[in-house]
Amino acid sequence: xxxxxxxxxxxxAFLVLNFPATTDGAEQFVYNGFAGVNLTLDGNAMVTPxxxxxxxxxxxxxxxxxxxxxxxxxNGSSNGTAVQSFSLSLVFAIISVxxxxxxxxxxxxxxxxxxxxxxxxxxxxxxxxGNEGNATNHMFALELDTTQNEEFQDMDNNHVGVDxxxxxxxxxxxxxxxxxxxxFNNLTLISxxxxxxxxxxxxGSTQITxxxxxxxxxxxxxxxxxxSYNLSGxxxxxxxxxxxxxxxxxxxxxxxxxxxxxMNGPAPAIDLSKLPKLPRLGPKPRSKVLExxxxxxxxxxxxxxxxxxxxxxxxKLRYKELREDWEVDFGPHRFSFxxxxxxxxxxxxxxxxxxxxxxxxxxxxxxxxxxxxxxKRVSHESRQGMKEFIAEVVSIGRLRHRNLVPLLGYCxxxxxLLLVYDYMSNGNLEQYxxxxxxxxxxxxxxxxxxxxxxxxxxxxxxxxxxxxxxHRDIKPSNILLDGEMNGRLGDFGLSRLYDHGSDPHTTHxxxxxxxxxxxxxxxxxxxxxxxxxxxxxxxxxxxxxQRPIKQNPQGGHRTLVDWVVERWHNGSxxxxxDTRLQDYDSDEACLVLQLGLLCAHPFTSARPSMWQxxxxxxxxxxxxxxxxxxxxxxxxxxxxxxxxESPGMMYPQLTTSFATFSGISGGR
Ligand SMILES: *[C@@H]1O[C@H](CO)[C@@H](O)[C@H](O)[C@H]1NC(C)=O
Ligand SMILES: *[C@@H]1O[C@H](CO)[C@@H](O)[C@H](O)[C@H]1NC(C)=O
Ligand SMILES: *[C@@H]1O[C@H](CO)[C@@H](O)[C@H](O)[C@H]1NC(C)=O
Ligand SMILES: *[C@@H]1O[C@H](CO)[C@@H](O)[C@H](O)[C@H]1NC(C)=O
Ligand SMILES: *[C@@H]1O[C@H](CO)[C@@H](O)[C@H](O)[C@H]1NC(C)=O
Ligand SMILES: *[C@@H]1O[C@H](CO)[C@@H](O)[C@H](O)[C@H]1NC(C)=O
Ligand SMILES: *[C@@H]1O[C@H](CO)[C@@H](O)[C@H](O)[C@H]1NC(C)=O
Ligand SMILES: *[C@@H]1O[C@H](CO)[C@@H](O)[C@H](O)[C@H]1NC(C)=O
Numbered sequence: 036x037x038x039x040x041x042x043x044x045x046x047x048a049f050l051v052l053n054f055p056a057t058t059d060g061a062e063q064f065v066y067n068g069f070a071g072v073n074l075t076l077d078g079n080a081m082v083t084p085x086x087x088x089x090x091x092x093x094x095x096x097x098x099x100x101x102x103x104x105x106x107x108x109x110n111g112s113s114n115g116t117a118v119q120s121f122s123l124s125l126v127f128a129i130i131s132v133x134x135x136x137x138x139x140x141x142x143x144x145x146x147x148x149x150x151x152x153x154x155x156x157x158x159x160x161x162x163x164x165g166n167e168g169n170a171t172n173h174m175f176a177l178e179l180d181t182t183q184n185e186e187f188q189d190m191d192n193n194h195v196g197v198d199x200x201x202x203x204x205x206x207x208x209x210x211x212x213x214x215x216x217x218x219f220n221n222l223t224l225i226s227x228x229x230x231x232x233x234x235x236x237x238x239g240s241t242q243i244t245x246x247x248x249x250x251x252x253x254x255x256x257x258x259x260x261x262x263s264y265n266l267s268g269x270x271x272x273x274x275x276x277x278x279x280x281x282x283x284x285x286x287x288x289x290x291x292x293x294x295x296x297x298m299n300g301p302a303p304a305i306d307l308s309k310l311p312k313l314p315r316l317g318p319k320p321r322s323k324v325l326e327x328x329x330x331x332x333x334x335x336x337x338x339x340x341x342x343x344x345x346x347x348x349x350x351k352l353r354y355k356e357l358r359e360d361w362e363v364d365f366g367p368h369r370f371s372f373x374x375x376x377x378x379x380x381x382x383x384x385x386x387x388x389x390x391x392x393x394x395x396x397x398x399x400x401x402x403x404x405x406x407x408x409x410x411k412r413v414s415h416e417s418r419q420g421m422k423e424f425i426a427e428v429v430s431i432g433r434l435r436h437r438n439l440v441p442l443l444g445y446c447x448x449x450x451x452l453l454l455v456y457d458y459m460s461n462g463n464l465e466q467y468x469x470x471x472x473x474x475x476x477x478x479x480x481x482x483x484x485x486x487x488x489x490x491x492x493x494x495x496x497x498x499x500x501x502x503x504x505x506h507r508d509i510k511p512s513n514i515l516l517d518g519e520m521n522g523r524l525g526d527f528g529l530s531r532l533y534d535h536g537s538d539p540h541t542t543h544x545x546x547x548x549x550x551x552x553x554x555x556x557x558x559x560x561x562x563x564x565x566x567x568x569x570x571x572x573x574x575x576x577x578x579x580x581q582r583p584i585k586q587n588p589q590g591g592h593r594t595l596v597d598w599v600v601e602r603w604h605n606g607s608x609x610x611x612x613d614t615r616l617q618d619y620d621s622d623e624a625c626l627v628l629q630l631g632l633l634c635a636h637p638f639t640s641a642r643p644s645m646w647q648x649x650x651x652x653x654x655x656x657x658x659x660x661x662x663x664x665x666x667x668x669x670x671x672x673x674x675x676x677x678x679x680e681s682p683g684m685m686y687p688q689l690t691t692s693f694a695t696f697s698g699i700s701g702g703r
Contacts, residue, residue: 144278
């Protein structure tokens with residue numbers, strides 16, 4: 036029982052490991068691939084992990100593979116007696132980079148030595164120039180030749196031959212096989228396709244037959260070639276059997292996939308299903324059309340994919356925005372950069388409406404709603420105060436007040452804030468006041484209407500909104516005119532972004548020179564009264580049609596306020612009204628000029644609130660009479676530093692106070 040089971044184990048081990056069966060006087064083996072087989076290899080020969088025997092694998096290669104143990108071919112182990120019958124079968128493939136150019140062949144051999152050195156390409160790894168044709172070689176070979184060598188009288192470059200001691204074949208045949216009906220099928224050795232070859236030697240008749248077929252086909256009945264040669268005088272005992280191959284300049288792989296051999300009997304069948312896979316060498320054989328179109332198609336595909344990715348990345352970068360969690364609340368007011376980009380045709384110069392202190396303003400048409408908008412690009416690196424600012428502009432934007440430019444929304448990118456406003460078809464007031472050639476000058480009625488509108492808008496920001504909003508930058512270029520020539524305040528609160536107010540050391544003043552109240556210059560603190568000051572300058576500007584600071588011929592600066600005060604002292608106030616106004620209401624003009632002086636008073640307590648300003652311009656309350664005493668009182672207050680937070684600053688005189696101030700500013 037124990038004996039029986041160990042016998043079974045041995046049998047199974049033999050079957051699995053494909054070890055050669057050795058019986059008395061007869062040997063046979065079958066290798067369905069060479070994984071785990073102890074072949075003797077030399078040169079470049081190797082067995083892949085898959086079990087494929089590669090004799091060569093490249094250019095200028097030489098490789099041999101020997102069956103691990105030598106065989107005895109003579110009966111009774113006597114050199115003198117006849118060689119027994121033997122039979123072999125092998126599955127092979129010759130894979131060439133260029134399957135239309137002749138590569139080198141390979142051979143199966145029986146030789147008395149494993150030392151087959153000093154051989155080179157044309158000798159197929161079997162012989163060399165020294166021993167070619169020498170009877171002492173004791174060699175039998177089956178050549179699968181892919182070159183036509185004149186020296187060996189080869190018939191062509193695709194033949195199978197039987198050789199003894201020489202590469203001049205005893206007999207050779209063009210590669211192929213006979214069908215049962217006697218017709219012949221050509222095969223190409225270097226096609227890279229696996230083929231099966233059978234070789235049989237009959238010891239009694241000394242008949243040698245060779246049969247070839249494509250892999251998978253049954254062994255043809257009619258052999259490819261058949262010859263008679265008594266090997267008894269040739270083969271020596273013991274002899275080695277194996278394969279040889281060489282390659283020259285053409286990169287070729289000579290592969291053996293399976294091998295079976297038997298002495299005194301037919302070679303065992305090779306199990307084709309167990310054979311290793313063939314590798315690909317060089318381009319796969321394919322049609323010319325594919326050979327041309329495939330690389331082009333591949334290139335186009337790669338290019339297309341690359342372009343798509345590049346466009347996608349560029350698009351991502353181009354439309355990249357900055358978004359933070361707190362912005363969720365303002366979602367409806369958020370515009371996508373892509374929309375704004377398309378609305379303004381990519382922020383083209385042609386769409387540029389103007390360039391203000393905070394950035395460029397572009398005209399645009401929103402893609403979906405076809406609504407006309409003005410997009411202001413404000414460059415802003417700091418995130419500080421951004422949340423508060425957005426909250427403020429968005430909350431104001433919810434308002435629809437006819438004297439404020441409606442803010443529709445915003446968009447944020449890295450280092451940039453984009454504000455989207457209603458488009459004001461008539462541009463800004465500055466264009467009318469100073470670019471008289473391009474736009475018709477405004478008549479007094481229009482000017483007074485705009486003044487009232489701006490006063491109303493500012494009053495709204497100061498007093499009517501749930502919290503006080505300081506505009507900080509009132510000036511004609513920030514007064515926009517809608518289709519009905521209503522004055523509308525734009526850019527409210529924007530300067531807040533740049534006002535990192537809490538730390539007095541880092542405080543810097545924001546606004547426009549010429550419109551900055553002295554208390555703002557001194558403390559850096561904006562208030563409703565600093566807005567009122569700027570509004571006062573604006574009133575004088577509209578009435579006189581002059582900029583707040585003018586360079587005089589002597590090279591010094593002269594402020595508009597100085598000039599108006601001077602005329603007021605002379606009692607000739609109306610002389611300074613814009614000369615372009617042929618016809619105007621002098622009472623209203625005087626009101627505007629005097630109110631301007633009052634608002635632009637250096638002493639904060641002398642300035643009216645916007646509520647009061649509203650009363651004055653609407654005529655509900657008469658303007659307090661401006662007297663010399665009013666100014667002398669002011670000067671007295673100035674000299675006594677009353678009402679000033681900083682005692683260090685002195686304003687000995689109203690006029691010089693503006694001169695000093697304008698000296699700081701350098702004009703606009
Ligand atoms: C060819 O065979 C040699 C060993 O004989 C090996 O070092 C080399 O990597 C092989 N080349 C290829 C392409 O398989
Ligand atoms: C393989 O064969 C060589 C000689 O042909 C021998 O020295 C070696 O021991 C063998 N290895 C195995 C694992 O059988
Ligand atoms: C081998 O020799 C033995 C006797 O020594 C003989 O019986 C046998 O038939 C021979 N076999 C062949 C194939 O010649
Ligand atoms: C056959 O001859 C060779 C020498 O040619 C010798 O080495 C070998 O031992 C001989 N074999 C037998 C079985 O006598
Ligand atoms: C082949 O040669 C051997 C010895 O050299 C001889 O015994 C045998 O009869 C020969 N066979 C034929 C068919 O001539
Ligand atoms: C192999 O044979 C050559 C001559 O053909 C010889 O020079 C060389 O020494 C031999 N190598 C071995 C290992 O026997
Ligand atoms: C054949 O080879 C043997 C030994 O290798 C040598 O002595 C002999 O001269 C060779 N014969 C010819 C014709 O080259
Ligand atoms: C086979 O090949 C030979 C030689 O190349 C050629 O003459 C013959 O026409 C071929 N036969 C077929 C069927 O292709």
